[in-house]
Amino acid sequence: MAPTTARIAGDNWFVTLRRFAPIITVGVALTLVILAVMAALVLVRGIDGQIADMTRTYDVRNSARELSAALAQAESSQRGYVLTGDPSYLESYRADSVTADMRLRTLTAATEQNAQQRQRVAAIAAEIANKVAEMERSVELVARGQRDAARAFAGTGMGVRLMDEVSQRLEQFIREENQRLMTRNAEIAASRRGLVAAMVAALAGAVVLGYVFFLRARDEVRALASREDHLRSANVELEARVAERTADLEEARAHAERERQRVEALLQETSHRIGNSLATVSSLLALQLMRTPSAEVRQALEAARSRVHAIASAHRRLRLADDLETAVASDFLGAVIDDIQTTSSAASSVEIEAQIDPVVIGARDATTLGILAGELVVNALKHAFPAGRSGTIAVRFALDAAGVPTLVVADDGVGFAPKQDEQDSGLGSVIVRQLASQFGGRPKFEASPGGGLTVTIALPELAKSPPRG
Structure with a gap:
Protein backbone atom coordinates (compact mmCIF):
# COMPACT_ATOMS: atom_id res chain seq x y z
CA MET A 1 0.00 0.00 0.00
CA GLU A 220 -5.76 29.76 -26.90
CA VAL A 221 -5.89 29.79 -30.69
CA ARG A 222 -6.23 26.03 -30.76
CA ALA A 223 -8.95 26.16 -28.10
CA LEU A 224 -10.69 28.94 -30.03
CA ALA A 225 -10.46 26.94 -33.25
CA SER A 226 -11.87 23.92 -31.44
CA ARG A 227 -14.72 26.00 -30.04
CA GLU A 228 -15.34 27.45 -33.49
CA ASP A 229 -15.52 23.98 -34.97
CA HIS A 230 -17.88 22.94 -32.20
CA LEU A 231 -20.02 26.03 -32.71
CA ARG A 232 -19.97 25.50 -36.46
CA SER A 233 -21.11 21.92 -36.00
CA ALA A 234 -23.75 23.02 -33.50
CA ASN A 235 -24.84 25.76 -35.91
CA VAL A 236 -25.14 23.30 -38.77
CA GLU A 237 -27.15 20.97 -36.55
CA LEU A 238 -29.29 23.84 -35.34
CA GLU A 239 -29.89 25.06 -38.87
CA ALA A 240 -30.89 21.54 -39.86
CA ARG A 241 -33.31 21.41 -36.93
CA VAL A 242 -34.65 24.86 -37.76
CA ALA A 243 -35.08 23.86 -41.40
CA GLU A 244 -36.85 20.69 -40.29
CA ARG A 245 -39.07 22.60 -37.86
CA THR A 246 -39.70 25.26 -40.50
CA ALA A 247 -40.71 22.58 -42.98
CA ASP A 248 -42.99 21.02 -40.36
CA LEU A 249 -44.48 24.42 -39.53
CA GLU A 250 -44.91 25.22 -43.21
CA GLU A 251 -46.59 21.89 -43.76
CA ALA A 252 -48.81 22.47 -40.70
CA ARG A 253 -49.61 25.99 -41.91
CA ALA A 254 -50.43 24.68 -45.37
CA HIS A 255 -52.59 21.97 -43.81
CA ALA A 256 -54.32 24.55 -41.60
CA GLU A 257 -54.84 26.79 -44.63
CA ARG A 258 -56.32 23.90 -46.57
CA GLU A 259 -58.56 23.06 -43.62
CA ARG A 260 -59.59 26.70 -43.32
CA GLN A 261 -60.40 26.84 -47.01
CA ARG A 262 -62.26 23.59 -46.73
CA VAL A 263 -64.25 24.84 -43.73
CA GLU A 264 -64.89 28.13 -45.48
CA ALA A 265 -66.04 26.28 -48.57
CA LEU A 266 -68.28 24.08 -46.43
CA LEU A 267 -69.71 27.14 -44.67
CA GLN A 268 -70.25 28.92 -47.95
CA GLU A 269 -71.75 25.78 -49.42
CA THR A 270 -73.99 25.41 -46.38
CA SER A 271 -75.12 29.02 -46.64
CA HIS A 272 -75.77 28.59 -50.35
CA ARG A 273 -77.70 25.40 -49.75
CA ILE A 274 -79.75 27.08 -47.03
CA GLY A 275 -80.32 30.00 -49.36
CA ASN A 276 -81.26 27.69 -52.21
CA SER A 277 -83.61 25.75 -49.95
CA LEU A 278 -85.24 28.96 -48.78
CA ALA A 279 -85.40 30.12 -52.41
CA THR A 280 -87.24 26.89 -53.19
CA VAL A 281 -89.67 27.63 -50.35
CA SER A 282 -90.08 31.14 -51.78
CA SER A 283 -90.88 29.64 -55.18
CA LEU A 284 -93.39 27.26 -53.66
CA LEU A 285 -95.05 30.16 -51.88
CA ALA A 286 -95.16 32.03 -55.18
CA LEU A 287 -96.88 29.06 -56.84
CA GLN A 288 -99.33 28.86 -53.96
CA LEU A 289 -99.90 32.60 -54.24
CA MET A 290 -100.90 32.27 -57.93
CA ARG A 291 -103.39 29.50 -57.10
CA THR A 292 -105.09 31.31 -54.21
CA PRO A 293 -108.23 33.29 -55.09
CA SER A 294 -108.41 35.17 -51.77
CA ALA A 295 -106.79 38.62 -51.85
CA GLU A 296 -106.09 38.52 -48.12
CA VAL A 297 -104.37 35.14 -48.42
CA ARG A 298 -102.39 36.30 -51.43
CA GLN A 299 -101.25 39.35 -49.46
CA ALA A 300 -100.13 37.13 -46.57
CA LEU A 301 -98.39 34.69 -48.92
CA GLU A 302 -96.64 37.57 -50.71
CA ALA A 303 -95.36 38.95 -47.42
CA ALA A 304 -94.17 35.49 -46.37
CA ARG A 305 -92.54 34.90 -49.73
CA SER A 306 -90.73 38.26 -49.57
CA ARG A 307 -89.43 37.52 -46.12
CA VAL A 308 -88.30 34.01 -47.06
CA HIS A 309 -86.60 35.42 -50.15
CA ALA A 310 -84.81 38.05 -48.04
CA ILE A 311 -83.52 35.34 -45.70
CA ALA A 312 -82.43 33.22 -48.67
CA SER A 313 -80.66 36.19 -50.25
CA ALA A 314 -78.85 36.96 -46.99
CA HIS A 315 -77.56 33.38 -46.82
CA ARG A 316 -76.53 33.25 -50.46
CA ARG A 317 -74.76 36.63 -50.40
CA LEU A 318 -72.88 36.10 -47.14
CA ARG A 319 -69.07 36.23 -47.54
CA LEU A 320 -66.95 35.35 -44.54
CA ALA A 321 -63.60 36.96 -43.69
CA ASP A 322 -60.37 34.97 -43.38
CA ASP A 323 -61.03 34.27 -39.69
CA LEU A 324 -64.40 32.62 -40.63
CA GLU A 325 -65.98 34.48 -37.71
CA THR A 326 -66.58 37.95 -39.15
CA ALA A 327 -68.04 39.51 -42.27
CA VAL A 328 -67.93 42.95 -43.87
CA ALA A 329 -71.33 44.59 -44.27
CA SER A 330 -70.48 46.17 -47.62
CA ASP A 331 -69.67 42.72 -49.06
CA PHE A 332 -73.21 41.30 -48.73
CA LEU A 333 -75.81 43.81 -47.55
CA GLY A 334 -75.95 45.76 -50.82
CA ALA A 335 -76.34 42.50 -52.75
CA VAL A 336 -79.26 41.46 -50.52
CA ILE A 337 -81.03 44.75 -51.27
CA ASP A 338 -80.34 44.37 -54.99
CA ASP A 339 -81.92 40.90 -54.90
CA ILE A 340 -85.06 42.34 -53.27
CA GLN A 341 -85.31 44.99 -55.96
CA THR A 342 -84.82 42.40 -58.68
CA THR A 343 -87.36 39.88 -57.42
CA SER A 344 -90.05 42.09 -55.87
CA SER A 345 -92.94 42.98 -58.16
CA ALA A 346 -93.59 46.15 -56.15
CA ALA A 347 -90.08 47.43 -56.80
CA SER A 348 -90.53 47.87 -60.55
CA SER A 349 -91.39 51.56 -60.20
CA VAL A 350 -89.27 52.24 -57.10
CA GLU A 351 -85.52 52.92 -57.13
CA ILE A 352 -83.58 51.52 -54.21
CA GLU A 353 -80.27 53.23 -53.36
CA ALA A 354 -77.83 51.57 -50.94
CA GLN A 355 -74.86 53.17 -49.18
CA ILE A 356 -73.15 50.51 -47.09
CA ASP A 357 -69.87 51.18 -45.22
CA PRO A 358 -67.37 48.34 -44.65
CA VAL A 359 -68.36 47.74 -41.02
CA VAL A 360 -67.03 44.47 -39.61
CA ILE A 361 -69.67 42.41 -37.81
CA GLY A 362 -70.04 38.86 -36.50
CA ALA A 363 -70.67 36.24 -39.18
CA ARG A 364 -73.76 34.87 -37.43
CA ASP A 365 -75.15 38.38 -36.97
CA ALA A 366 -74.78 39.14 -40.68
CA THR A 367 -77.81 37.08 -41.68
CA THR A 368 -79.94 38.77 -39.02
CA LEU A 369 -78.79 42.19 -40.23
CA GLY A 370 -79.69 41.23 -43.81
CA ILE A 371 -83.16 40.06 -42.71
CA LEU A 372 -83.69 43.31 -40.75
CA ALA A 373 -82.68 45.50 -43.69
CA GLY A 374 -84.76 43.38 -46.07
CA GLU A 375 -87.82 43.63 -43.79
CA LEU A 376 -87.57 47.44 -43.68
CA VAL A 377 -87.19 47.66 -47.47
CA VAL A 378 -90.11 45.23 -48.02
CA ASN A 379 -92.30 47.25 -45.61
CA ALA A 380 -91.41 50.46 -47.46
CA LEU A 381 -92.26 48.85 -50.82
CA LYS A 382 -95.51 47.53 -49.39
CA HIS A 383 -96.83 50.62 -47.59
CA ALA A 384 -95.03 53.71 -48.94
CA PHE A 385 -95.86 53.34 -52.61
CA PRO A 386 -99.49 52.15 -53.03
CA ALA A 387 -101.19 51.75 -56.43
CA GLY A 388 -97.92 51.60 -58.39
CA ARG A 389 -96.63 54.92 -57.11
CA SER A 390 -92.99 55.60 -58.00
CA GLY A 391 -90.33 56.83 -55.63
CA THR A 392 -86.99 56.16 -54.00
CA ILE A 393 -85.88 54.14 -51.03
CA ALA A 394 -82.46 55.04 -49.52
CA VAL A 395 -80.69 52.44 -47.38
CA ARG A 396 -77.62 53.49 -45.37
CA PHE A 397 -75.59 51.44 -42.92
CA ALA A 398 -72.59 53.06 -41.17
CA LEU A 399 -71.10 53.99 -37.80
CA ASP A 400 -72.53 57.10 -36.19
CA ALA A 401 -70.50 59.76 -34.36
CA ALA A 402 -70.32 57.54 -31.26
CA GLY A 403 -69.12 54.53 -33.28
CA VAL A 404 -72.44 52.66 -33.06
CA PRO A 405 -73.55 50.72 -36.18
CA THR A 406 -76.74 52.39 -37.40
CA LEU A 407 -79.20 51.25 -40.09
CA VAL A 408 -81.29 53.94 -41.78
CA VAL A 409 -84.08 53.22 -44.32
CA ALA A 410 -85.77 56.35 -45.74
CA ASP A 411 -88.45 56.64 -48.44
CA ASP A 412 -90.24 59.51 -50.12
CA GLY A 413 -93.59 57.70 -50.20
CA VAL A 414 -96.92 58.54 -48.62
CA GLY A 415 -95.64 58.15 -45.05
CA PHE A 416 -97.72 57.92 -41.86
CA ALA A 417 -97.75 59.37 -38.39
CA PRO A 418 -95.17 58.00 -35.91
CA LYS A 419 -97.80 57.45 -33.18
CA GLN A 420 -99.81 55.31 -35.55
CA ASP A 421 -96.74 53.15 -36.26
CA GLU A 422 -95.77 52.82 -32.63
CA GLN A 423 -99.22 51.38 -31.92
CA ASP A 424 -99.19 49.23 -35.01
CA SER A 425 -99.14 45.53 -34.17
CA GLY A 426 -98.63 44.25 -37.71
CA LEU A 427 -96.26 41.36 -38.37
CA GLY A 428 -93.69 43.58 -40.11
CA SER A 429 -93.41 45.94 -37.17
CA VAL A 430 -93.15 43.03 -34.76
CA ILE A 431 -90.39 41.42 -36.80
CA VAL A 432 -88.43 44.70 -37.02
CA ARG A 433 -88.69 45.34 -33.27
CA GLN A 434 -87.73 41.75 -32.43
CA LEU A 435 -84.71 41.73 -34.75
CA ALA A 436 -83.53 45.18 -33.54
CA SER A 437 -83.83 44.16 -29.88
CA GLN A 438 -81.35 41.34 -30.47
CA PHE A 439 -78.65 44.03 -30.85
CA GLY A 440 -79.91 46.37 -28.15
CA GLY A 441 -81.71 48.63 -30.65
CA ARG A 442 -85.17 50.14 -31.01
CA PRO A 443 -86.59 51.46 -34.30
CA LYS A 444 -87.17 55.21 -34.47
CA PHE A 445 -89.79 56.41 -36.99
CA GLU A 446 -89.64 59.99 -38.24
CA ALA A 447 -91.63 61.74 -40.94
CA SER A 448 -89.42 63.27 -43.61
CA PRO A 449 -89.86 67.03 -44.27
CA GLY A 450 -90.48 66.45 -48.00
CA GLY A 451 -92.80 63.50 -47.38
CA GLY A 452 -92.18 59.90 -46.64
CA LEU A 453 -90.80 58.09 -43.63
CA THR A 454 -87.31 57.57 -42.15
CA VAL A 455 -86.63 54.56 -39.93
CA THR A 456 -83.43 54.76 -37.87
CA ILE A 457 -82.19 51.81 -35.80
CA ALA A 458 -79.00 52.09 -33.70
CA LEU A 459 -77.53 48.63 -33.04
CA PRO A 460 -74.93 49.02 -30.20
CA GLU A 461 -74.63 45.31 -29.44
CA LEU A 462 -73.85 44.49 -33.04
CA ALA A 463 -70.39 46.08 -32.78
CA LYS A 464 -69.23 44.85 -29.39
CA SER A 465 -70.80 41.45 -29.01
CA PRO A 466 -68.80 38.45 -30.23
CA PRO A 467 -70.43 36.00 -32.62
CA ARG A 468 -73.02 34.07 -30.70
CA GLY A 469 -72.64 30.32 -30.55
Missing part, protein backbone atom coordinates in the same frame (compact mmCIF):
# COMPACT_ATOMS: atom_id res chain seq x y z
CA ALA A 2 2.84 2.40 0.88
CA PRO A 3 4.55 2.32 -2.59
CA THR A 4 1.19 2.78 -4.30
CA THR A 5 0.34 5.74 -2.06
CA ALA A 6 3.76 7.27 -2.70
CA ARG A 7 3.37 6.80 -6.46
CA ILE A 8 -0.08 8.43 -6.41
CA ALA A 9 1.28 11.33 -4.35
CA GLY A 10 4.16 11.73 -6.81
CA ASP A 11 1.77 11.72 -9.75
CA ASN A 12 -0.42 14.31 -8.08
CA TRP A 13 2.60 16.49 -7.40
CA PHE A 14 3.68 16.15 -11.03
CA VAL A 15 0.21 17.08 -12.28
CA THR A 16 0.13 20.08 -9.93
CA LEU A 17 3.59 21.13 -11.10
CA ARG A 18 2.55 20.88 -14.76
CA ARG A 19 -0.57 22.90 -14.02
CA PHE A 20 1.35 25.71 -12.32
CA ALA A 21 4.53 25.49 -14.42
CA PRO A 22 3.46 28.28 -16.85
CA ILE A 23 2.59 30.56 -13.95
CA ILE A 24 5.90 29.85 -12.20
CA THR A 25 7.80 30.41 -15.45
CA VAL A 26 6.06 33.70 -16.08
CA GLY A 27 6.72 34.81 -12.50
CA VAL A 28 10.42 33.96 -12.71
CA ALA A 29 10.77 35.64 -16.09
CA LEU A 30 9.00 38.77 -14.90
CA THR A 31 11.19 38.88 -11.78
CA LEU A 32 14.28 38.50 -13.94
CA VAL A 33 13.20 41.28 -16.26
CA ILE A 34 12.34 43.62 -13.37
CA LEU A 35 15.66 42.95 -11.60
CA ALA A 36 17.57 43.40 -14.85
CA VAL A 37 15.83 46.68 -15.57
CA MET A 38 16.49 47.93 -12.02
CA ALA A 39 20.14 46.90 -12.27
CA ALA A 40 20.42 48.61 -15.65
CA LEU A 41 18.98 51.82 -14.20
CA VAL A 42 21.42 51.72 -11.27
CA LEU A 43 24.35 51.02 -13.57
CA VAL A 44 23.38 53.77 -15.99
CA ARG A 45 23.12 56.22 -13.13
CA GLY A 46 26.51 55.05 -11.80
CA ILE A 47 28.06 55.35 -15.24
CA ASP A 48 26.70 58.88 -15.54
CA GLY A 49 28.29 59.76 -12.20
CA GLN A 50 31.57 58.12 -13.18
CA ILE A 51 31.63 59.95 -16.48
CA ALA A 52 30.96 63.25 -14.73
CA ASP A 53 33.74 62.47 -12.16
CA MET A 54 36.11 61.50 -14.95
CA THR A 55 35.35 64.68 -16.84
CA ARG A 56 35.98 66.72 -13.72
CA THR A 57 39.26 64.84 -13.09
CA TYR A 58 40.31 65.48 -16.70
CA ASP A 59 39.62 69.21 -16.26
CA VAL A 60 41.58 69.25 -12.97
CA ARG A 61 44.53 67.53 -14.61
CA ASN A 62 44.52 69.93 -17.57
CA SER A 63 44.23 72.89 -15.25
CA ALA A 64 47.25 71.63 -13.26
CA ARG A 65 49.27 71.20 -16.45
CA GLU A 66 48.32 74.63 -17.71
CA LEU A 67 49.24 76.11 -14.28
CA SER A 68 52.65 74.38 -14.37
CA ALA A 69 53.30 75.65 -17.89
CA ALA A 70 52.22 79.19 -16.96
CA LEU A 71 54.54 79.19 -13.90
CA ALA A 72 57.45 77.90 -15.98
CA GLN A 73 56.84 80.62 -18.58
CA ALA A 74 56.63 83.29 -15.87
CA GLU A 75 59.90 82.08 -14.30
CA SER A 76 61.61 82.09 -17.67
CA SER A 77 60.45 85.66 -18.37
CA GLN A 78 61.53 86.69 -14.86
CA ARG A 79 65.06 85.26 -15.34
CA GLY A 80 65.40 86.98 -18.71
CA TYR A 81 64.46 90.31 -17.17
CA VAL A 82 66.87 89.81 -14.26
CA LEU A 83 69.72 88.90 -16.58
CA THR A 84 69.13 91.48 -19.35
CA GLY A 85 66.92 94.14 -17.83
CA ASP A 86 64.92 94.14 -21.11
CA PRO A 87 61.42 95.58 -20.48
CA SER A 88 59.88 93.15 -22.95
CA TYR A 89 60.73 90.33 -20.57
CA LEU A 90 59.03 92.28 -17.79
CA GLU A 91 55.84 92.60 -19.86
CA SER A 92 55.96 88.89 -20.65
CA TYR A 93 56.50 88.17 -16.96
CA ARG A 94 53.50 90.24 -15.96
CA ALA A 95 51.25 88.55 -18.54
CA ASP A 96 52.49 85.07 -17.55
CA SER A 97 51.94 85.89 -13.87
CA VAL A 98 48.35 86.91 -14.61
CA THR A 99 47.84 83.67 -16.61
CA ALA A 100 49.31 81.58 -13.80
CA ASP A 101 46.99 83.29 -11.29
CA MET A 102 43.97 82.57 -13.52
CA ARG A 103 45.02 78.92 -13.90
CA LEU A 104 45.40 78.63 -10.12
CA ARG A 105 41.92 80.08 -9.61
CA THR A 106 40.49 77.64 -12.17
CA LEU A 107 42.21 74.70 -10.47
CA THR A 108 40.95 75.84 -7.06
CA ALA A 109 37.36 76.08 -8.37
CA ALA A 110 37.59 72.65 -10.06
CA THR A 111 38.68 70.96 -6.80
CA GLU A 112 36.23 72.77 -4.54
CA GLN A 113 33.89 69.74 -4.20
CA ASN A 114 36.65 67.25 -3.30
CA ALA A 115 38.13 67.87 0.19
CA GLN A 116 41.31 65.90 -0.48
CA GLN A 117 42.01 67.67 -3.74
CA ARG A 118 41.14 71.00 -2.16
CA GLN A 119 43.77 70.48 0.58
CA ARG A 120 46.45 69.49 -1.92
CA VAL A 121 45.69 72.43 -4.16
CA ALA A 122 45.84 74.72 -1.12
CA ALA A 123 49.34 73.40 -0.34
CA ILE A 124 50.41 73.89 -3.96
CA ALA A 125 48.93 77.41 -3.90
CA ALA A 126 51.03 78.23 -0.82
CA GLU A 127 54.22 77.06 -2.53
CA ILE A 128 53.28 78.97 -5.67
CA ALA A 129 52.79 82.07 -3.50
CA ASN A 130 56.32 81.65 -2.13
CA LYS A 131 57.69 81.25 -5.64
CA VAL A 132 55.78 84.29 -6.89
CA ALA A 133 57.09 86.32 -3.92
CA GLU A 134 60.66 85.25 -4.74
CA MET A 135 60.22 86.30 -8.41
CA GLU A 136 58.58 89.60 -7.44
CA ARG A 137 61.52 90.43 -5.19
CA SER A 138 64.05 89.84 -7.98
CA VAL A 139 61.97 91.91 -10.39
CA GLU A 140 61.66 94.72 -7.85
CA LEU A 141 65.47 94.79 -7.31
CA VAL A 142 66.08 95.07 -11.05
CA ALA A 143 63.45 97.79 -11.29
CA ARG A 144 65.37 99.78 -8.60
CA GLY A 145 68.57 99.42 -10.58
CA GLN A 146 70.09 96.88 -8.23
CA ARG A 147 70.73 94.31 -10.86
CA ASP A 148 73.80 92.89 -9.09
CA ALA A 149 71.79 92.33 -5.94
CA ALA A 150 69.07 90.69 -7.99
CA ARG A 151 71.61 88.39 -9.60
CA ALA A 152 73.13 87.58 -6.25
CA PHE A 153 69.64 86.80 -4.90
CA ALA A 154 68.95 84.54 -7.85
CA GLY A 155 72.34 82.88 -7.35
CA THR A 156 71.32 81.65 -3.92
CA GLY A 157 69.29 78.91 -5.63
CA MET A 158 66.13 79.65 -3.66
CA GLY A 159 64.12 80.33 -6.79
CA VAL A 160 65.23 77.09 -8.40
CA ARG A 161 64.44 75.16 -5.28
CA LEU A 162 61.01 76.74 -4.95
CA MET A 163 60.28 76.11 -8.61
CA ASP A 164 61.37 72.49 -8.30
CA GLU A 165 59.11 72.02 -5.31
CA VAL A 166 56.19 73.56 -7.13
CA SER A 167 56.88 71.50 -10.25
CA GLN A 168 57.20 68.29 -8.25
CA ARG A 169 53.96 69.08 -6.42
CA LEU A 170 52.17 69.72 -9.67
CA GLU A 171 53.63 66.66 -11.40
CA GLN A 172 52.67 64.46 -8.46
CA PHE A 173 49.20 66.00 -8.50
CA ILE A 174 48.94 65.33 -12.26
CA ARG A 175 50.12 61.72 -11.83
CA GLU A 176 47.53 61.15 -9.13
CA GLU A 177 44.81 62.61 -11.36
CA ASN A 178 45.98 60.36 -14.18
CA GLN A 179 45.69 57.40 -11.84
CA ARG A 180 42.21 58.56 -10.94
CA LEU A 181 41.37 58.71 -14.62
CA MET A 182 42.60 55.17 -15.12
CA THR A 183 40.60 54.00 -12.11
CA ARG A 184 37.48 55.74 -13.43
CA ASN A 185 38.02 54.16 -16.85
CA ALA A 186 38.29 50.71 -15.24
CA GLU A 187 35.11 51.34 -13.22
CA ILE A 188 33.25 52.53 -16.28
CA ALA A 189 34.37 49.45 -18.20
CA ALA A 190 33.15 47.23 -15.34
CA SER A 191 29.86 49.12 -15.23
CA ARG A 192 29.49 48.67 -18.96
CA ARG A 193 30.02 44.96 -18.60
CA GLY A 194 27.42 44.87 -15.82
CA LEU A 195 25.04 46.88 -17.97
CA VAL A 196 25.56 44.47 -20.86
CA ALA A 197 24.94 41.55 -18.49
CA ALA A 198 21.75 43.21 -17.21
CA MET A 199 20.58 43.85 -20.78
CA VAL A 200 21.31 40.24 -21.69
CA ALA A 201 19.38 39.07 -18.61
CA ALA A 202 16.45 41.35 -19.50
CA LEU A 203 16.55 40.11 -23.07
CA ALA A 204 16.61 36.51 -21.87
CA GLY A 205 13.68 37.16 -19.56
CA ALA A 206 11.79 38.85 -22.38
CA VAL A 207 12.50 35.91 -24.66
CA VAL A 208 11.24 33.50 -22.02
CA LEU A 209 8.14 35.61 -21.51
CA GLY A 210 7.58 35.85 -25.23
CA TYR A 211 7.94 32.11 -25.62
CA VAL A 212 5.55 31.43 -22.74
CA PHE A 213 3.03 33.90 -24.14
CA PHE A 214 3.48 32.35 -27.56
CA LEU A 215 2.67 28.94 -26.13
CA ARG A 216 -0.34 30.34 -24.29
CA ALA A 217 -1.51 32.17 -27.40
CA ARG A 218 -1.08 29.02 -29.47
CA ASP A 219 -3.11 27.04 -26.94
